[in-house]
Amino acid sequence: MANWLAKTEPDEFSLDDLAACGEAGEPWNGIRNYQARNHLRAMVPGDRVLIYHSACAEPAVVGEAEVISEPYPDPDALNPDSRYFDPKSSADEPRWAVVKLAFRKRWPKPVPLKQIKQTEALADMALLRQSRLSVSPVSDAQWAVLEALSAQ
DNA sequence: GCCAACGTTGGC
DNA sequence: GCCAACGTTGGC
Numbered sequence: 001m002a003n004w005l006a007k008t009e010p011d012e013f014s015l016d017d018l019a020a021c022g023e024a025g026e027p028w029n030g031i032r033n034y035q036a037r038n039h040l041r042a043m044v045p046g047d048r049v050l051i052y053h054s055a056c057a058e059p060a061v062v063g064e065a066e067v068i069s070e071p072y073p074d075p076d077a078l079n080p081d082s083r084y085f086d087p088k089s090s091a092d093e094p095r096w097a098v099v100k101l102a103f104r105k106r107w108p109k110p111v112p113l114k115q116i117k118q119t120e121a122l123a124d125m126a127l128l129r130q131s132r133l134s135v136s137p138v139s140d141a142q143w144a145v146l147e148a149l150s151a152q
Numbered sequence: 153g154c155c156a157a158c159g160t161t162g163g164c
Numbered sequence: 165g166c167c168a169a170c171g172t173t174g175g176c
Contacts, residue, residue: 007173009174032172033159033172033173034159054173054174054175055173055175056174059175113175130157131156131157131158131173131174131175132157132158132159
């Protein structure tokens with residue numbers, strides 16, 4: 001079982017929006033970066049996913065979700081009417097993937113990026129090392145440190 | 153809104 | 165296959 005972190009802009013789709021989807025969950029779509037896609041493809045149902053709010057007043061880890069589907073081709077990539085349409089993707093050779101995520105919990109306190117940067121035990125997080133990667137792995141140890149910070 | 157970081161595209 | 169131009173992400 002693996003841990004991940006997924007970024008989302010709360011103005012677009014927030015943790016609350018995911019919570020509103022309930023157990024049906026929501027496809028995590030629109031990922032158009034190969035490294036992030038490779039992480040999506042490596043996900044299995046039951047994996048835990050930190051939800052991180054980006055491009056907002058206080059960028060922070062705000063809660064967690066769970067992977068509830070196998071990875072599958074992103075249908076939006078094949079839909080010319082979608083903002084995520086990619087003419088280079090095809091049904092035969094889908095270029096982009098999604099998984100469904102379901103809300104699990106809002107953490108007691110958000111863990112701001114600022115605090116993550118100040119925490120030595122989190123210095124190796126992919127979130128910090130590759131600022132533009134929207135889906136990244138998280139170790140068990142990193143997860144535990146973040147959870148403890150949220151509970152403080 | 154600015155701009156640094158960095159991924160992608162396309163000419164050669 | 166290099167690399168300049170360009171586009172996007174995301175913190176501030």
